[in-house]
């Protein structure tokens with residue numbers, strides 16, 4: 001099964017609420033939407049439930065993107081607490097709307113070595129999973145996204161290792177971030193090969209073009225997202241691999257022209 005949709009409400013529906021957003025997704029011939037809590041979790045639980053009902057009616061798969069202000073490796077304990085609260089609040093809403101994954105950018109290394117950061121992120125994820133258990137929320141995965149800056153925890157290998165050790169954690173593959181972080185390089189085969197160890201029934205992913213600065217050969221930092229046709233990432237090839245390998249995947253467009261590029265991807269996949 002392949003789901004394709006947008007990060008947030010489609011651009012053609014600017015000013016719409018999320019419910020209208022879901023209907024628009026369906027009208028466009030798409031079938032997924034990532035609800036964006038990127039600037040804070042403001043939606044109440046009742047609204048989350050309504051959203052879930054609408055999504056079910058229109059056959060749209062929902063996911064949630066937690067706020068950007070998250071750093072599980074902060075030196076300031078209160079910032080870690082606040083980060084976890086944002087993720088837990090997002091999970092509560094995800095549970096109400098039957099979204100199975102809450103996506104977040106886990107952390108910055110700061111002064112920690114990558115190994116220390118791994119331990120810290122893992123410890124905090126375990127703690128959040130305990131908190132979710134206490135709240136009897138067991139239908140939502142913590143979605144750790146592959147990040148686009150060298151200062152951020154979240155290489156593909158780090159995320160896979162963490163998810164391998166914690167079954168309720170899932171990788172979120174951001175193809176553009178991987179490309180930027182590797183200084184304008186991506187190998188789709190390698191990504192899917194590495195993911196095999198997790199035996200996922202379904203992969204959650206983000207796609208877009210991306211602007212990046214090259215730090216040295218093979219290393220870069222993301223700058224901003226771009227439309228697919230302004231970037232060298234070969235998404236046609238990705239679509240071919242997905243079809244050939246029959247990969248179950250959700251593809252969320254984070255392009256500035258959200259639904260236009262989502263529809264482009266749909267076309268590449270002959271759906």
Ligand SMILES: [Zn+2]
Pocket residue numbers: 065103104105145
């Ligand atoms: Zn993200």
